[in-house]
């Protein structure tokens with residue numbers, strides 16, 4: 055793009071202006087939550103949101119932290135390369151991990167109810183060596199995801215506004231650091247909701263423009279005709295009849311496998327997802343993750359089916375930024391398909407909308423990564439190895455320092471990658487090679503008492519070594535060199551990813567044969583303790599028992615919680631397995647095997663399902679959280695009114711809150727799903 059559709063000023067305005075607007079909004083929200091809702095930002099609150107978040111907000115938090123720059127940009131890129139199959143491979147190959155993680159989330163809450171991070175659980179079970187190994191894999195996961203966010207986001211901002219890429223790299227995290235520092239995990243969960251809402255609205259605008267109102271496109275039929283022409287002009291190698299309108303795509307299928315492997319790593323090893331499971335109240339973790347996973351599916355699927363196909367349909371029109379050429383491979387890999395399609399579809403408005411969604415995706419996911427890294431470094435590194443008796447105040451201070459240092463580190467690393475020519479697309483394909491050897495050992499830690507500490511600690515390291523060998527040897531054999539183009543191509547990435555994920559299936563039995571079966575009794579995980587926040591509560595003049603998340607659980611409450619989680623555990627295994635098989639096998643493979651090329655009515659139906667699905671997502675993670683939190687919203691609004699008009703002092707409000715929150719917790723259901731009698735009770739209470 056020689057001239058950019060927007061001025062640099064718009065770029066700075068969105069990156070800095072919106073960042074600070076969110077930061078100010080968060081300062082206000084934190085003030086309101088503390089003054090009217092008894093929510094003090096203690097160390098427990100900063101890192102676990104008080105373990106009281108309900109399913110709608112858990113769902114929107116999952117959607118927003120799982121919606122990366124790549125979710126929008128890379129998915130549109132694979133659509134541009136492979137046609138309609140690309141968005142499906144991207145979406146299904148990254149949805150199932152969230153669904154399956156619901157099962158792991160329940161196991162974590164059941165077996166280690168007071169944990170702050172997954173790594174604490176590893177330490178409690180296996181000791182120091184495995185703890186350090188998983189800490190490194192966890193941090194590398196956070197680093198890879200953060201790099202992808204900043205590298206992909208800055209490329210888009212720069213392509214659309216002409217803003218200097220290095221400036222974009224350093225400025226994108228500024229606002230998010232500010233609001234994360236102010237509010238911790240609760241802040242990120244609340245802003246996640248706002249981000250998700252705006253993002254879904256913009257995706258709906260894009261899809262309705264392309265398939266209903268655009269003058270050049272404007273209907274599935276017009277898009278279909280142009281895709282048929284595109285396949286005649288430049289047929290896709292490895293697709294049935296060279297068509298863009300088929301699920302039979304051999305390169306697409308390779309991407310599918312790489313995508314599945316990498317995303318297992320970035321969910322199962324990203325402490326951010328365990329954070330959200332920990333933040334959820336016991337009854338809300340399973341529905342939260344299922345709502346989140348199912349809602350998220352539509353985001354890459356419909357975004358890419360709209361923008362990737364629009365790019366293919368519009369690239370031979372003068373409105374397309376690269377006209378009369380097709381996009382270069384480097385631009386596709388940098389994530390520029392969506393921005394260019396948006397400019398061709400909607401002009402300046404499309405460019406602004408793209409900046410907004412990319413900004414939303416980058417900041418909300420970055421915020422989740424910041425909290426994840428801060429909780430690992432605070433609890434797993436600092437409190438475990440340097441200051442076991444650290445007070446709540448000290449832990450908060452450390453969390454803040456880490457958030458700032460990590461942001462500077464990621465920005466500087468991203469600048470290095472930018473100059474080395476490593477794009478978001480390259481990182482996306484590579485992530486599984488680097489991290490996924492730890493997925494199976496991590497999962498078995500929570501679901502199998504037989505895995506010994508050597509199997510847990512050594513299989514990720516050896517698996518990583520084997521994956522790197524497989525990746526680089528395949529690249530060398532394929533191209534004779536180890537340049538970025540070759541190592542970033544599908545076959546070497548496929549070899550590295552598959553070896554990384556599956557090698558523990560051989561390594562763990564070998565370590566079990568050598569060192570014997572473990573007979574773990576699950577007790578040390580249960581013994582993990584909460585942080586001591588009495589000093590913070592005393593300083594704030596509040597009773598810790600009366601703050602959200604500060605309540606000390608009684609034995610009876612603990613027993614009740616365990617029985618709910620046991621029930622959720624049984625339900626989650628079957629539900630998530632059936633959904634996974636549906637997304638990975640039942641839906642795509644009959645279409646792949648039959649080499650079906652979409653007819654026009656079928657394509658129209660395909661797009662229509664996508665649009666209906668995104669509206670359901672808007673209902674589930676955009677509107678449902680407001681409905682679910684209506685009592686808190688009403689209570690808080692009344693409290694603000696009473697305070698502002700001088701009718702009631704916040705001290706009186708705090709006392710009333712304690713009773714109101716007890717009632718709300720009881721009414722929000724006590725089982726997953728609520729048992730019949732409890733449902734009746736909650737209805738009676740309401």
Ligand SMILES: NC(N)=O
Nearest residue numbers: 120122124125148
């Ligand atoms: N979160 C992903 N894989 O888009």
